[in-house]
Amino acid sequence: MEAKYAVRAATPADVDGIVDVVLVAMAHDPQWDWRFVHKREFPEDHYKFTRLLYEEFISPANDDWHVMLAEAKSPDDSSKIVGFAVWDVSFANKAKMGPSYEPQNPTATVARAGGSKRRDVAPQRQAAFRAGGGEKKKRFFDEYGDRQLHLKILGVHPDHWRRGIGSELVRWGMNRAFEEGIPVTLVAGSQGLHLYSRLGFKKLGEYVTQVPGEEESVKSYGMVYRSQASEEVQV
Numbered sequence: 001m002e003a004k005y006a007v008r009a010a011t012p013a014d015v016d017g018i019v020d021v022v023l024v025a026m027a028h029d030p031q032w033d034w035r036f037v038h039k040r041e042f043p044e045d046h047y048k049f050t051r052l053l054y055e056e057f058i059s060p061a062n063d064d065w066h067v068m069l070a071e072a073k074s075p076d077d078s079s080k081i082v083g084f085a086v087w088d089v090s091f092a093n094k095a096k097m098g099p100s101y102e103p104q105n106p107t108a109t110v111a112r113a114g115g116s117k118r119r120d121v122a123p124q125r126q127a128a129f130r131a132g133g134g135e136k137k138k139r140f141f142d143e144y145g146d147r148q149l150h151l152k153i154l155g156v157h158p159d160h161w162r163r164g165i166g167s168e169l170v171r172w173g174m175n176r177a178f179e180e181g182i183p184v185t186l187v188a189g190s191q192g193l194h195l196y197s198r199l200g201f202k203k204l205g206e207y208v209t210q211v212p213g214e215e216e217s218v219k220s221y222g223m224v225y226r227s228q229a230s231e232e233v234q235v
Helices: 012-028 030-035 043-058 091-097 106-112 123-144 165-180 193-198 228-234
Strands: 004-009 065-073 079-088 149-156 184-188 202-210 217-225
Touching: 004 165, 012 030, 012 043, 012 065, 012 079, 012 149, 030 123, 030 217, 043 065, 043 106, 065 165, 079 165, 123 184, 123 202, 123 217, 149 165, 165 184, 165 193, 184 193, 193 217
Parallel strands: 149 184
Antiparallel strands: 004 065, 065 079, 079 149, 184 217, 202 217
16 A cells, blocks of 8 residues: 655654655755765765754744655554755745844854865855855846745655655645745756646746856756735735
8 A cells, every 4th residue: 555645844853854855865956966076975974964954944943944844654654754845934034024134044054063164065066056046046036025935945755756745845835825925936956847847837047057167067947936816916
């Protein structure tokens, strides 16, 4: 009998199960392999700082972030985490606090905890990736200002691909955005492009991240989903 799947909000107790999925699922993402070229040479750093980042994402103190997870429910009622989605929900605090509000930054927290010197990453590629992140926000998403729900990361364990899990995790954000009357934004790699397009996301453009002098690069696509409610609010 096949497992059934359930989607729920993550809690701090889920961090190890989520990280187990992250390390397997993200290894199939070209940009992950491109950045973390020394992950097999320094597995302890790869695990330590990945776990620390997800601790920050899940922490109740960081309410600019919301993590949803998918569990496989077996007939014996046991469950196992098989997918996750990390959402930037800072639009809510920005609306309450005003333009002076500084969003929480889990990545900066990890860097201060030693992540800036992690040995599993290619430093120049990591810098190019982060610079590209700033560029993409300005180029693709600035028009939405603070009124957007952003999907930061989505991952599903390869053993559970093509079972609708990724779609269900993304639909959580689509439903939340409909209730708030705002769009959903994200940056997709080549693997996720088909999924998001099928769910109704529109491609805003693309960009290439590359270190000068290198031939290897990764391509990313800015995408947006505008529900009818968000369209009405913007009119």
